[in-house]
Amino acid sequence: MSTSKAETRVAAAGEGIQAAATLLAGGGLVAIPTETVYGLGADALDPAACLKIFEAKDRPLSDPLIVHIPGIDWLDRLAVVPGTARRLAEHFWPGPLTLVLPRREIVPDLVTAGQETVAIRMSSHPVFQAVLKAFGKPVAAPSANRFGRISPTCAADVFAELGGRIPLILDGGPCAHGIESTIVLVRDEGFHILRNGPVTVEELMPFGPVCGAVPGISAPGGLPSHYAPRTPMRIGPPVEQASRLLFTQQAGNRDGRPTPPSIGLLSWNSPGEGFDKVEHLTRNQDLREAGVNLYGAMRRLDQAGLDGIVAEPVPENGLGAAIMERLRKASAR
Numbered sequence: 001m002s003t004s005k006a007e008t009r010v011a012a013a014g015e016g017i018q019a020a021a022t023l024l025a026g027g028g029l030v031a032i033p034t035e036t037v038y039g040l041g042a043d044a045l046d047p048a049a050c051l052k053i054f055e056a057k058d059r060p061l062s063d064p065l066i067v068h069i070p071g072i073d074w075l076d077r078l079a080v081v082p083g084t085a086r087r088l089a090e091h092f093w094p095g096p097l098t099l100v101l102p103r104r105e106i107v108p109d110l111v112t113a114g115q116e117t118v119a120i121r122m123s124s125h126p127v128f129q130a131v132l133k134a135f136g137k138p139v140a141a142p143s144a145n146r147f148g149r150i151s152p153t154c155a156a157d158v159f160a161e162l163g164g165r166i167p168l169i170l171d172g173g174p175c176a177h178g179i180e181s182t183i184v185l186v187r188d189e190g191f192h193i194l195r196n197g198p199v200t201v202e203e204l205m206p207f208g209p210v211c212g213a214v215p216g217i218s219a220p221g222g223l224p225s226h227y228a229p230r231t232p233m234r235i236g237p238p239v240e241q242a243s244r245l246l247f248t249q250q251a252g253n254r255d256g257r258p259t260p261p262s263i264g265l266l267s268w269n270s271p272g273e274g275f276d277k278v279e280h281l282t283r284n285q286d287l288r289e290a291g292v293n294l295y296g297a298m299r300r301l302d303q304a305g306l307d308g309i310v311a312e313p314v315p316e317n318g319l320g321a322a323i324m325e326r327l328r329k330a331s332a333r
């Protein structure tokens with residue numbers, strides 16, 4: 001085991017797998033890396049264990065959990081699976097796609113927040129897979145952050161969010177995608193994307209019609225404000241003067257005179273001249289690289305003690321749709 005602080009142990013992934021499975025079997029929590037972001041796992045079929053997830057995250061019980069399955073055989077045990085959903089699972093799993101399907105009795109109400117559907121995915125991360133293999137049952141796992149905050153993409157970020165609240169974090173290094181899975185509600189008429197993610201609209205289209213929002217079904221994350229830094233953030237052009245004006249009311253007064261606000265830039269394609277701190281999502285306008293860096297860059301800007309953060313918009317094609325969705329939620333107040 002590498003490090004230990006407060007009651008939370010951070011273990012090198014290889015060494016911690018058996019400990020993680022033992023914790024899960026005992027109804028405990030463990031933070032586990034996935035290819036998208038780190039998840040906070042518990043035995044998905046044990047409501048008492050799942051309740052601990054909500055407590056550790058300060059998450060409202062109205063927000064349902066994603067169930068991660070050890071193998072495709074679990075799909076039919078947990079949900080009613082139409083042919084189109086099975087084709088998506090066979091093509092994209094293991095990988096960053098979550099399917100929302102009619103649930104079966106076996107799934108606890110706490111996991112689905114009392115809804116008639118359950119969200120299911122199969123992670124491709126070798127550490128997550130190894131834990132599931134050792135545990136042998138599905139694991140419910142939301143992102144391992146406190147509710148409404150930025151999802152963690154490395155073990156240190158999990159520690160910053162949940163250190164002292166959970167017994168074990170498995171360190172599997174940085175996540176390959178850096179943004180949460182695409183969530184698709186499968187209906188007779190086609191697929192409804194409830195959350196954009198690494199599997200893009202363009203990739204889903206060959207499998208059936210991709211429809212708009214469904215009335216009455218709230219988008220994941222529910223609230224408009226989510227994935228949010230504590231520092232006020234706005235989407236806008238990477239222009240220093242205009243950005244300072246935008247955050248003027250956030251700055252304090254010195255000697256009776258207003259002090260100019262300190263501002264940071266989350267840059268897509270701008271050098272960010274004049275800004276007090278700049279984080280570059282990518283050096284060559286690569287959406288995949290931008291996705292990987294997004295949450296870490298947001299976290300560093302948030303920790304810099306700025307009065308405001310301006311996020312430069314990214315092109316909204318492909319993975320850009322998922323990144324813009326996060327930027328909009330992070331800047332909603």
Ligand code: TXA
Pocket residue numbers: 034036037038039040063064065066098100112115117118119121141142143144179180181182183194219220221222
């Ligand atoms: O990539 C991911 O999906 C990560 C990793 C850990 O797997 N998990 C994740 O979980 O992002 P979470 O809980 O942070 O976000 C999942 C979202 C929640 O906002 C929840 O509202 C939604 O999925 N969700 C879960 N079950 C649902 C259901 N039956 N119908 C609609 N939305 C659902």
Ligand code: MG
Pocket residue numbers: 142143151
């Ligand atoms: Mg989350």
